[in-house]
Amino acid sequence: MMLFEELSSIADSIGQLLVKDDYPDKIEPIQLKQAVLSYPLRGGKRIRPAILMWCCGLLDGDPVHAKYAAAAAEVYHNWTLVHDDIIDEDEMRRGKPSTHIELSKFALDSFKTSKLKSKKFGVDFGILAGDLQHAWAINLLMKSTDIGVPCEVVNHLCRDLCQTLSRELISGEALDVEFSYKSIENVKSEEVERMMYLKTSALLNFCSCSGAKIALKTVDNSDKRIKKLSDFTSAMGIAFQLRDDWLGIFGNPESFGKPIGSDICSSKPTILILDTLSRLDEKNKLLLLNYIGADSLTQKEIDIIRNLIRKSGAEENILNKTDQLKFLALNSISGFPDNHYKKLLLELNDYLINRDN
Amino acid sequence: MMLFEELSSIADSIGQLLVKDDYPDKIEPIQLKQAVLSYPLRGGKRIRPAILMWCCGLLDGDPVHAKYAAAAAEVYHNWTLVHDDIIDEDEMRRGKPSTHIELSKFALDSFKTSKLKSKKFGVDFGILAGDLQHAWAINLLMKSTDIGVPCEVVNHLCRDLCQTLSRELISGEALDVEFSYKSIENVKSEEVERMMYLKTSALLNFCSCSGAKIALKTVDNSDKRIKKLSDFTSAMGIAFQLRDDWLGIFGNPESFGKPIGSDICSSKPTILILDTLSRLDEKNKLLLLNYIGADSLTQKEIDIIRNLIRKSGAEENILNKTDQLKFLALNSISGFPDNHYKKLLLELNDYLINRDN
Numbered sequence: 001m002m003l004f005e006e007l008s009s010i011a012d013s014i015g016q017l018l019v020k021d022d023y024p025d026k027i028e029p030i031q032l033k034q035a036v037l038s039y040p041l042r043g044g045k046r047i048r049p050a051i052l053m054w055c056c057g058l059l060d061g062d063p064v065h066a067k068y069a070a071a072a073a074e075v076y077h078n079w080t081l082v083h084d085d086i087i088d089e090d091e092m093r094r095g096k097p098s099t100h101i102e103l104s105k106f107a108l109d110s111f112k113t114s115k116l117k118s119k120k121f122g123v124d125f126g127i128l129a130g131d132l133q134h135a136w137a138i139n140l141l142m143k144s145t146d147i148g149v150p151c152e153v154v155n156h157l158c159r160d161l162c163q164t165l166s167r168e169l170i171s172g173e174a175l176d177v178e179f180s181y182k183s184i185e186n187v188k189s190e191e192v193e194r195m196m197y198l199k200t201s202a203l204l205n206f207c208s209c210s211g212a213k214i215a216l217k218t219v220d221n222s223d224k225r226i227k228k229l230s231d232f233t234s235a236m237g238i239a240f241q242l243r244d245d246w247l248g249i250f251g252n253p254e255s256f257g258k259p260i261g262s263d264i265c266s267s268k269p270t271i272l273i274l275d276t277l278s279r280l281d282e283k284n285k286l287l288l289l290n291y292i293g294a295d296s297l298t299q300k301e302i303d304i305i306r307n308l309i310r311k312s313g314a315e316e317n318i319l320n321k322t323d324q325l326k327f328l329a330l331n332s333i334s335g336f337p338d339n340h341y342k343k344l345l346l347e348l349n350d351y352l353i354n355r356d357n
Numbered sequence: 358m359m360l361f362e363e364l365s366s367i368a369d370s371i372g373q374l375l376v377k378d379d380y381p382d383k384i385e386p387i388q389l390k391q392a393v394l395s396y397p398l399r400g401g402k403r404i405r406p407a408i409l410m411w412c413c414g415l416l417d418g419d420p421v422h423a424k425y426a427a428a429a430a431e432v433y434h435n436w437t438l439v440h441d442d443i444i445d446e447d448e449m450r451r452g453k454p455s456t457h458i459e460l461s462k463f464a465l466d467s468f469k470t471s472k473l474k475s476k477k478f479g480v481d482f483g484i485l486a487g488d489l490q491h492a493w494a495i496n497l498l499m500k501s502t503d504i505g506v507p508c509e510v511v512n513h514l515c516r517d518l519c520q521t522l523s524r525e526l527i528s529g530e531a532l533d534v535e536f537s538y539k540s541i542e543n544v545k546s547e548e549v550e551r552m553m554y555l556k557t558s559a560l561l562n563f564c565s566c567s568g569a570k571i572a573l574k575t576v577d578n579s580d581k582r583i584k585k586l587s588d589f590t591s592a593m594g595i596a597f598q599l600r601d602d603w604l605g606i607f608g609n610p611e612s613f614g615k616p617i618g619s620d621i622c623s624s625k626p627t628i629l630i631l632d633t634l635s636r637l638d639e640k641n642k643l644l645l646l647n648y649i650g651a652d653s654l655t656q657k658e659i660d661i662i663r664n665l666i667r668k669s670g671a672e673e674n675i676l677n678k679t680d681q682l683k684f685l686a687l688n689s690i691s692g693f694p695d696n697h698y699k700k701l702l703l704e705l706n707d708y709l710i711n712r713d714n
Contacts, residue, residue, distance in 0.1 A: 135523035166492035
């Protein structure tokens with residue numbers, strides 16, 4: 001399939017660019033340097049660089065001119081993951097220990113210190129590793145001038161990144177953290193949808209708009225084509241998150257990679273759960289609330305939960321909503337002239353809401 | 358005295374610029390916005406903005422053109438303080454609770470949650486507040502184009518900040534953290550001096566060189582005047598830290614603002630302590646080592662420690678070294694034509710190594 005071949009080619013070229021970039025060379029001490037490189041070289045689908053480069057190609061720009069901005073978007077995504085993993089106490093990332101866990105293992109082996117002190121070392125160095133990736137990402141973006149992107153465009157993209165993107169994305173993470181301090185019944189669907197927009201769509205919007213601005217050599221946010229692309233990735237980001245909600249309950253644990261029902265156990269107010277709670281009668285609502293925050297769930301309990309969600313109509317609702325967002329995204333870019341990159345962006349849009357992992 | 362009047366005028370104008378800047382307006386939720394504003398509006402001496410603007414004036418530039426870069430340096434300094442305070446578990450900053458402590462108090466009041474969970478909330482939101490200040494600082498720097506600094510110069514300064522400064526400063530903080538996992542006898546003076554350069558001089562160098570580059574409208578790092586200014590702030594930064602070491606033992610607790618001997622209690626390998634240890638005979642060395650890591654120190658114990666350091670010759674040595682650095686800094690800029698800003702920079706150099714707090 002064309003999509004996966006092209007994604008894998010982008011993953012290769014971004015991987016090579018990051019390996020060759022001299023930024024990490026002078027980081028001290030060595031374990032901090034390794035931590036900075038860890039997620040960026042761990043691979044992943046590289047969806048963000050792909051969106052950025054393909055939106056550049058969509059508007060007849062040369063995607064190669066967007067390569068530093070694309071690498072910047074990937075490293076930017078990585079610093080947010082490193083800090084999020086510390087905040088959410090997630091111990092795994094892409095099948096390997098997360099950054100702060102890798103660092104705490106290093107401390108345990110090297111300093112022969114206590115588990116508690118090693119854990120603190122892991123968090124402390126993890127904070128600093130994310131800080132360095134944050135700076136590295138911006139430095140990569142600024143290097144775009146070296147491959148012919150006009151200085152005015154690069155400086156404008158840097159302000160987009162620091163102002164719009166950082167403010168939205170970090171606010172989104174903060175709202176997500178705050179939800180976990182509230183009772184699930186006190187969180188509104190609209191608040192969760194807004195958090196999802198901030199936490200996911202904001203970065204995808206940066207990617208689509210930056211690709212377009214590099215192609216058009218413009219800094220004009222009112223350009224209709226840029227607005228269309230922002231609509232495209234806004235819808236795609238929410239659809240992506242709704243698919244995650246659905247997979248978290250109805251997915252196959254082997255392909256999904258996370259235990260089914262973990263959102264229930266961690267009391268996470270997902271759109272799917274909030275919608276179900278609003279649809280159930282008092283008795284069934286109490287039954288579902290009873291599982292929220294559980295230490296773990298048996299297969300039988302997962303089946304009961306699935307049944308409650310399905311019968312309430314919330315599953316059908318989320319599937320419809322995801323489909324609507326897919327068409328919204330599709331329609332946003334349907335007016336652009338057909339080319340290779342448009343085809344790729346549409347295939348990506350399809351894939352993201354039908355994926356199993 | 359001219360120095361303090363001028364510093365206070367810079368503090369006012371930077372404070373006003375930060376209050377008026379619209380970056381924090383859209384940060385959500387409100388307590389995150391307040392945390393982002395907390396240190397930047399808490400005042401302080403604003404030494405970094407002063408160096409940046411005065412170095413611009415020294416080379417006949419208009420310091421007003423450097424105001425966004427100066428504000429950026431201050432907010433950049435603040436994000437590093439927010440993350441450092443989390444890492445070092447420092448509970449106070451400029452006489453008030455540090456950011457993560459303020460946030461944990463908010464959580465305790467608002468969410469009626471446990472002390473442990475409030476503490477975690479404070480650290481999590483503190484990490485995000487620092488991340489936002491990091492982005493805000495770079496956004497301020499980029500705004501320099503709006504007041505006439507050439508696009509290429511601003512792009513270059515942003516790369517200086519993300520590459521040289523961030524890599525050096527964050528590596529310095531990491532080395533400092535790493536020292537605390539080693540026995541004080543396994544840390545070398547040269548390592549500590551390098552850490553001090555990275556942690557303090559790197560940002561002062563960014564300030565002096567950025568001010569000069571804005572004045573000269575240049576991106577040429579090999580310009581002799583820029584090298585001289587980098588020598589000036591390199592020496593000044595180390596001298597500043599050595600003065601801190603000295604004040605931490607021989608200072609007046611009331612004017613210094615921190616308990617005397619806290620470096621000893623926290624087993625911090627300062628140049629002063631390492632030098633003393635290398636000069637003492639085995640018996641006195643063991644006596645001093647005995648106090649390192651103590652929970653607290655009585656006045657009598659502080660007197661014993663002061664006596665050991667004084668008798669070993671280490672106090673005289675650090676005072677001489679600080680004086681040498683002061684002259685090194687002075688000589689670095691003595692060749693520049695005399696003007697108002699040169700006088701201020703020389704007064705600042707004097708003040709920083711004679712200060713009581």
